[in-house]
Amino acid sequence: MSLVLGVDAGGTSTRAVVATAAGVPLGSGRAEGGNPAAQGIPLACANIAQAVSAALRGEDPARVTAVTVGLAGSGVLQHPQAREAFDAAFRSVGVTAAPHVLGDVVVAFAAGTAEPAGTVVLSGTGAICARIADREEMAIADGFGWQLGDEGSGFWVGRAAAKAVVRHLARGASASTPLTGLVVEHLLGDQPPVVATGRDLADLVCGAVQAGPPVALAALAPLVARASLAGDPMAVVIVEEAAARLVASACEVRDLSDDSPIVLAGSVLTTPGPFQDAVRARLDEMWRSPVSAALDGASAAAWLAACEAFALAEAEARSLHAALVRPRTLPPIG
CATH class of the missing domain: 3.30.420.40 (ATPase, nucleotide binding domain)
Structure with a gap:
């Protein structure tokens, strides 16, 4: 056999x-x-x-x-x-x-999907969109890696979250917002050092990020989803911006008249939650096509x-x- x-x-x-x-x-x-x-x-x-x-x-x-x-x-x-x-x-x-x-x-x-043609929107650690025909890639958008692209990826989301948090802390704002608390706990542990000012805490977060490999920031993406569900304004903005960038990449490879299937791929988009919902809402505004994970x-x-x-x-x-x-x-x- x-x-x-x-x-x-x-x-x-x-x-x-x-x-x-x-x-x-x-x-x-x-x-x-x-x-x-x-x-x-x-x-x-x-x-x-x-x-x-x-x-x-x-x-x-x-x-x-x-x-x-x-x-x-x-x-x-x-x-x-x-x-x-x-x-x-x-x-x-x-x-x-x-x-x-x-x-x-x-x-x-x-x-x-078993269909031979359509569009795939992928966001995991990296991000890429592609038009598929006869089960071969015909056109690709993004996928340039974290240094030059991967917009809307887990890395992109994590970096956006870290940037938002350090700026939030450096202004002396509260560290108890949902996104700030989750990011600080993830990077510094559940009992971060006692520091005198928000800037000191921001510096500790910067140091923790810089001590690890850049792609490790992708681990912050699920925390952004959690904070968004809790109504954190910074997280909500990041989710919407990530969705906008992913759909913009899809528009580079997909005609507005296309009614073929759309497949969402990668951990950011196959996990039910804010990222999947935001991308689907934007896709639905442009195409009435079946969407699968x-x-x-x-x-x-x-x-x-x-x-x-x-x-x-x-x-x-x-x-x-x-x-x-x-x-x-x-x-x-x-």
């Missing part, structure tokens, strides 16, 4: 799924980030191999006949040495089928592998998608 393997390798985590050709999942595995642009080739490949090995536990890797990998930072594999190291990671765990590498946006779109990129990658390996007819592909991927269509707003 032939098996298919799907891998969703992002900047924060990597997940692998092994399934039968009929769409029965047999195993899954998880590891740290597999984005070679962010992690470097050796570590990314090691993490991918770890996730695949866990997914294959108890199965014969020689039975895997098709592999699809959704890979953030896939452009790195254009270098022959990088590609060889990538392929070797699969061979190291017994998988001899050559991995077919797709951009993470293609897999994210397939995680939300991409929840299982690895299973979507396995589905794409099966579609290609077994030359599935469209009806067969849709049936397999429903069984293996199980996307979540979001109810209409209001």
